Structures are given as C-alpha cells and as structure tokens.
Amino acid sequence: MSDQSPNPSCGTAGPIAPTGHAPIRLEMLSQPMYLAGARDLVSAVAKRLGFTDLSCSQIALAVDEALCNIIRHGYQRRTDGPIWISLWPLESPAALKIVIEDEARQVDPATIKSRDLADIRPGGLGVHIIKEVMDEVTYEHRPVAGMRLTLVKRRDAAQQAGAA
Amino acid sequence: MADDVFKFTLEEIPSAGPGAWLLRPRGEIAYSEAPIFRSTIKSVFDKGPRKFVVDMSGIDYMNTPGLAALVEALQTARRNQIKFILFGLNERVMAIFEIARLNRVFDIKPDEASAIAG
Numbered sequence: 001m002s003d004q005s006p007n008p009s010c011g012t013a014g015p016i017a018p019t020g021h022a023p024i025r026l027e028m029l030s031q032p033m034y035l036a037g038a039r040d041l042v043s044a045v046a047k048r049l050g051f052t053d054l055s056c057s058q059i060a061l062a063v064d065e066a067l068c069n070i071i072r073h074g075y076q077r078r079t080d081g082p083i084w085i086s087l088w089p090l091e092s093p094a095a096l097k098i099v100i101e102d103e104a105r106q107v108d109p110a111t112i113k114s115r116d117l118a119d120i121r122p123g124g125l126g127v128h129i130i131k132e133v134m135d136e137v138t139y140e141h142r143p144v145a146g147m148r149l150t151l152v153k154r155r156d157a158a159q160q161a162g163a164a
Numbered sequence: 165m166a167d168d169v170f171k172f173t174l175e176e177i178p179s180a181g182p183g184a185w186l187l188r189p190r191g192e193i194a195y196s197e198a199p200i201f202r203s204t205i206k207s208v209f210d211k212g213p214r215k216f217v218v219d220m221s222g223i224d225y226m227n228t229p230g231l232a233a234l235v236e237a238l239q240t241a242r243r244n245q246i247k248f249i250l251f252g253l254n255e256r257v258m259a260i261f262e263i264a265r266l267n268r269v270f271d272i273k274p275d276e277a278s279a280i281a282g
Contacts, residue, residue: 032196036169057256064227068195117265121239122232125264129228132263 022086022099030071030081030102038085039064046096049089050155058133059096059153065126066100066149074104074147095135095154103146109139170197172204180280183214190222193230202233209240216241217279221252226260238270247271251279 026041028034039060046056067083075081081104088097114128131137136152170191177184185208193201208216216237223230234250241248251273253261261267273279 035195036192054255054259058259061227061256061260064194068227068229071195120235120266120269122235123228125228125231129260129263 022088024087026085028083028085029079030075030083030104031079032071035064035067035071038067042085042087042098045087045089046153049096050094051096051153055153055155059098059151062130062133062151062153063098063100065130066151069126070100070102070104070147073107074102076105090152093154095152098151098153100149100151101142101146103142106141106145106147109141109147112139170200172201174204174208177215177217177280180215180217183212184217184280185211185213185215186217186219186280188219188222192225193223193233194225194227195229198229198233201230202236205233205237209237209244209246213246215247215249217249217251217276219252219276219279220250220257221254223254223257226257228260228264231260231264231266234270235266247282249273249279249282251275 024041024045026038028038042063043056043060046059047053051059063085070081070083071077081102084099084101086099086101088099089095090097112127114131115124117128130151133153134151135154136150138150140148140150142148170189170193172187172189174188175186177186187204187208189201189204191197218234238248240246249271252275253272258267258272261270261272271282273282
C-alpha cells in the first residue's frame, strides 16, 4: 500500500479530499463524550496492524491528547465543531499514519511546542506526549479553515517480527 | 457520562495515625472525568490531612487532564507539608508519568502497604 497524502488544493468545508480514500475515516463532533470511542478505534486498528499493546495504547493516547487540544484550545470548548480522523496503514516502512483535521481556530504551527518539563505545573503536557510517543508530528494550516495534524508511528523491527 | 466511568471511595487509614486518608478512584481519568477527580481531591485537602494516599490500581486510563489534576494536588500537598503518595499504577498509566518525566517527581510506591507506611 502506498502513502496517500491529503490533497492540499481542497480547502472547503469538510475533510481534505485525499488522493485516495483513507481506509478508515471517522467524523466526530468536538464533544468530549466521543473521545473514548475515537481512541478505542485507533487502538483497535493499530492492534490489527501488529503494534504491541503498549504501542497501541500510546498511539491512542497521542490521538486523545490531540483531540483534547482541538476541543479545548481550537474550538474553545464548543461542542459542534467537526473533527475528521483518517487512518492509513503504510508498508515501507510499516507504519500507521493518522491525519486529524478540524475547522477550529488556526494557530501558527511554529508556536505549538511542548513546555519545559523541569517546570512542574499542571497543563501543557499534551504536545510533549504526542511528540514523545509518535515518530513524526506535523501541524499545518488547512487552506481555508482549521488545522491539520499528521502523525506517523512506525512499527519497529521487534513488533514486525511479532506480527509476522 | 463522566459519572459512569469515574467512581471513587474515600477512607481514613487508622493504622497510619490521625489525618491519613486513602482515595481509591476507579475507571478513567480523562478530559470529562478530570474536573470531578480534581474536586474529589480538593474535598480531601479540605479535611486538613497529614497524609494523602491515592490508590491508582482501579484506573484503567488516564491522559494529561488527569495528570494535571495530580500535579495540582502535589503542589497543594507540598505547600501544606502533606505527604502525597501514589501506588498501584498500571503499565499504561505509569508510561504517561514516565513520558512526562513525572515519575521522578511524585512519591510512587509499589503497593498499598509501602504507601501507607511511607
């Protein structure tokens, strides 16, 4: 299977049309009650792709943190904002690519940083956890509205052997 | 909704002397549950404890809103010279502490006996 990137020329309402359909796409509203379902789906897909249980839970955690940030900071706790989660299994190297899109407030991707962990205080850890858990993390503006977060998690050699 | 996935019990620990409390949350501490968890923790601090132990063994899932509630609790405990101890973290929950490098900040004991004695 090849990597099928979203088409950046499409920026109207709704998810960015990919050059090929994501095998799995979830559309949800920015309502906290749906977060558990989203992370269960991501974890289950990762499991089917041969990721270890710990990796599955960490991928789901990264997605959960991203969704929490969209709801809290992007939509500022509005519950009617659309969020699209698309999943692509990649083969060379074996990986799971996750694209999360929204129509929330746009922020400069350069300002999305994890904070200094030596500063012990509540909050601000979500981005750090996403970057720590995933192999690739890219924030960008969608052309018309909202943000797009692309996450990639590669299966390491031990996981691939276990899945074989 | 959050009430369905987050429950807790609170008990005094007579063997640890006066002012020792044991909180046993169960379920998930995520975005929806973290405010309830935070107010539960506050209700324990309102009792003026000398020691505050949290049994995390009933927590299946936690993310950074839950972690933030615990960091807040740790700060309150430090300000008021209260012993604040966690135990019973499962592998997934411990992984979050490790990723955030908070496993070295919190007093985390391996089991209930050492947490109560600690």
